[in-house]
Structure formats: C-alpha cells, structure tokens
Amino acid sequence: MSETVLYSYFRSSCAYRVRIALNIKKIPYEMKFVNIYTGEQKDPTYMAVNPSAMVPSLMIDGHMLRQSTAIIEYLEDTRPSAPKLLPNDPHKRAAVREIAEIVACDIQPIQNLRVSAMVADFCQKYQPTITDDERMKIRNDWSREVITDRFRGIEKLLASTSGDYCVGNGITLADVFLAPQVYNANRFSVPMSEFPLISGITERLNRHEAFVKAHPHSQPDCPPELKSSHN
Template sequence: MRLHSFFNSSTSYRVRIALALKGLDYEYVPVNIRRLEHQAPAYVDLNPSANVPLLEDGEVRLGQSLAIIDYLDATYPQGPRLVPADALARARVLELSAAIACDIHPVNNLRVLRYLVKELGVAEDAKNAWYEHWIAEGLAAVERLLAQHGHGAYCFGDAPTLADCCLVPQVANALRMQCDLSAFPRVMAVHEHCVAQPAFAAAAPGAQPDYAA
C-alpha cells in the first residue's frame, strides 16, 4: 500500500489518521503541493483529481479522502469502524464530516488561497480575514452539531469515527493560521482528546517524513 501525501494537507492528514487507526502499514510518497508536484503529468495520470492524497492498494487507486477512508473501512475491518453500520449513527457521522469536508475545507484550501492572492490581488491581511471568516462560520455549525448529537470523548462516543478524522486536521489548520477558536469548546475538547492518542499523533504533520516547519 502506498499513500501519496503532503504533510500539511488536511485531506492527506484525514487518511493518515484512518490508516493509523486501522493499524495499516504503507509507503509514504511525498507530493509537494507548494511546488505544484500534484500537477505533474505523471502524477495526474495516477490521480485524475490532481490533488492529494492518493492511495494505491494493489491495483486500486483512489484520490479523494472520504472515498479512501470509506474504502479502508469496508476493506480492512480491523480497528474502529469509522463509518457506523447503524443508519442513524452513520448519517450523524457523515453529516458532521460533510460540514467540514464540504463547507469549510473547499473555500480555505491552498489552491483557493493562492488564487485569491495571485490572480485576484487580495492582500495578505484580507486573505487571512477570508480564512478566519469561513473557519468561524463552519466550526460554529460543527459546534452546534456536537452540542445536539455528540457524546463521549470523540465526536460520537468513545471510539473515533470519520468525523474525528475530519475534525482534527481542520482544527490543526485553523490553529496554524492563528484563528481564535475559543468560541468552540466542544470542538476543541474533541481535538485535544484526539491528538493525545497515539494514532492521531503518528498521523500529525510534524511526524511525516516530508515535514517542513
């Protein structure tokens, strides 16, 4: 198994968490998205989405983090089940995961921020204001979802799910961008619990072979 990843990519981080929780060994293949290595023709041939992560498992190639994690959950039953089998529990996990993966991440990822600055001429302080606005709006929704339906040390109970795989990288990025997250105590409590666990620590950006401060 091979994972094409960039240490600071939150989508790659999600998959690294899932792999660690499942106890799966893999070869780490760095793809530097800051140097646009994900746009190289040879890489795009492997991953038509032209992004990270990309998982190669034998003849299988998958290039979207949520699809990869769902595949791992279905193919490798060891470790926690990341998407519950129960219909309502599954829906709750997917609801919160989508609130992060679909509502927060797409407007704040590197290619969007780069376009704001290089193509639209947005100043650095305005770019940062953009980032913090969407973090605040998105995490407010996540906080409400956790208040209504969350329980236990993780997002939903006493075992990690896909929701935690999504939440931790998003909070990590927000902290790196120096966003004020004090308005989201439940989000932060889940984050602090998760990052203290060995699987999450092993998946963290600073633990990756391509880490650069």
Template structure:
C-alpha cells in the first residue's frame, strides 16, 4: 500500500492534473475511484473525505487535502523534482502560476457538468455548446498569449511545469470531450498539446489509461 492515496474520476480534469504531476515525479500512489456520474461523491463516507463532494482529494503525510492547486503546490514543496515544476526564479514562477490559475479558476469551472447540464435544461444542446465554446476559448486564448511569450518546448521554457499539468487536461477536454477545434482557435496551444501528448507522465495519466474508464 502506497503512502499516497488519490481520490480520482477518470474524466475529472482537475484530478488529471495531479495524475500528471505524480507520474512525472515518479511517486507511487493508490487510486480511490469515485464515480461522479453515479454520484458516489455524495456518499456519506466520501463527504467525510471532501466536504465539497468533489475530486480530487489526496491522503498523504498524515493529512487529507482537496483542491488541485493546493495539492499541486504541496507536492512541489514536499517532493520536488530537478528541474522543479515551479521554477526557482520568482518572475518565471509567477508566470507558471498565472497560466495554471487561468485554467483553474478562469476556465475549468465554466465547463463543470452541473453548470452545463443546467444550461442545457434551460436552453437546449445548442445553447450548452455555445456556452462551452465561448467559455473555454476565452480562457485558453488568454493562456496562449502567455505561452507565446514565455513558452519553449513546454508552456514556460523548456521544462515541464505545473502550467503544463493544468493546461493539458483542459486542452484534452476541449478537443476530446467537447470536440472543439483547438488547432484553429489556439494554434500555439495545439502544438503544445501534441508535444505533451507524447510525454510518458501524460500518457499514463490520460483518462483512457485509468481503471475506471468505461470498458477498461
């Protein structure tokens, strides 16, 4: 049994971020699968793990914590790689955090299942997709401005950072989950998406590689 337990759902982009980080850092972890579609996140036992009834949550070092940005920074502070996923230079580190937060607080919440299902109830499938496309590309295009300025092989420079761990699942969601044309709307991020798709840590973290993926 590993010292790290990750509460995960294959389709959760927030959990996807942490799977990438854990894999990149070479950390062993046990998966605790929570089926959001079946509303297992509202089970009484899981509510004791995460009072927001969300994934991800993680157990390590004798504590349980939630919120992907909090967990990502804790992993970096306690299990740092070389090169680090948060650069040592304060200015560069701020850019990495800015990109991650554009996704974390400015983009991903706008495509949460509960929200878009409610939009569909009120306005139909076309209204839902119009909302998703506008909301996702608003955030992704903002991130692309920064990647164009500061990117190299990866989102910020030539080393994998937390920015990549947050960007890739959102790009995957846009392209695969919603079938949006990322290449047309965000060509720079599309190239980054293709590069990251070949990284072993990303491949292993991808939804289709998870044991709770339908048909796995």
C-alpha cells in the first residue's frame, strides 16, 4: 500500500478532523504543511493537489482525496474493522450525522477566516475609516456569534443523544467534528459556560490519545509561542 500524506495546517479545523480520524483508525501518515495564513494554499503547486485552494487533502491508497467529510467517510468505508465512527443503527447514525453536519455545513463554512475577512471587507466598503484593530474585532465578533448561535442548537440536541460522547458512550464522527469546532470556539472567546454538555464531552475527548496527537498545538507547524497553551 502506498504512503499516506495529509496536507495540513495546524489551525485548520477541517484538517484537525482528518488528523483525529487517521489517529483513531491508527493509520500512519506523513504531513505536508500548507500555511493558509501566508496564502500557500493558492500556490499553483498546491492548487494542482486541491483546485479549491483549501486544506485538508489526503493522499491515501494511491488516491488524492479532498473535503474532510469525504476523506473521513473513505477511511470509514475502507477501514471498517478499525474503531467505527458511524453506528450501524440507522437512527443513531442519523443522530451522529446531524451533529457532524451542523458543524460541517452550518458553522465552519460561515465562521471560517475567508468569510470573516469578507464580512470585514464589506464593513470597510461602507465605512472606509475602519482601522485594522476594528477589522480584527469585526472578524472575531462574527466568528464568536456564529459559533455561539449554532452551539445553542447542538447543546439542546445533546440533552437527548449524549452519554460520555455526543451520541452514547462511544466516540463517533460527531465527536471528531465537534472537538475542532470547540477549539475554534475557544479562540474566539465563545462563552463555553453556556454549554456544559459540549464542554464535558470535549474535556473527555481531549484526554484521548487520538485527539491529543491531533491537537493544533501538538503539530510541527504550530508556532512555539502557541505550543505551551492547550486552548
């Protein structure tokens, strides 16, 4: 079998999901780092790998895969005997997907850096006197409000689905998606005290080796000044 290579950026929540899934499935992988802050995702060499100019991308079994959900589903389909991320029971499976999709479709695409920069650009268009500090505040406020609003829905769902983890007592795809989103929530000072179920689940997840190894601050491309903090 050919080597597995993940194109990653330490703070990308979508790459973080894939790192967790690879670790849970115990698939050895190498990483190539794409610094999305300095624009390396738009480099023609990387765009030949991923025409959407985004991380993650994963080379596995001789295939180049993109989109974190598609990648993790591929891992689940091709490594079904490894710890399963999707329950067999259709109702539980739908509950797992529901939470994962709130993160993947209703939070991350609206909260991400590309969109928060566009929001600040729009504000600047109508109020050109906005300073760089104000731009940063707009971006952080935007991300915090989007995450807070959607976490309110997830917290309510968890009241009927959760055990130790999002759905019951086993780690599922929902947890693989939730933990990276909580990392982002902490970055943007989301008031996590409002979300005791999400917080408790994340605390338990963050004790698992697969999650510890995948954490942004454990990544070789994480700047040293961030490595000591685990928020």
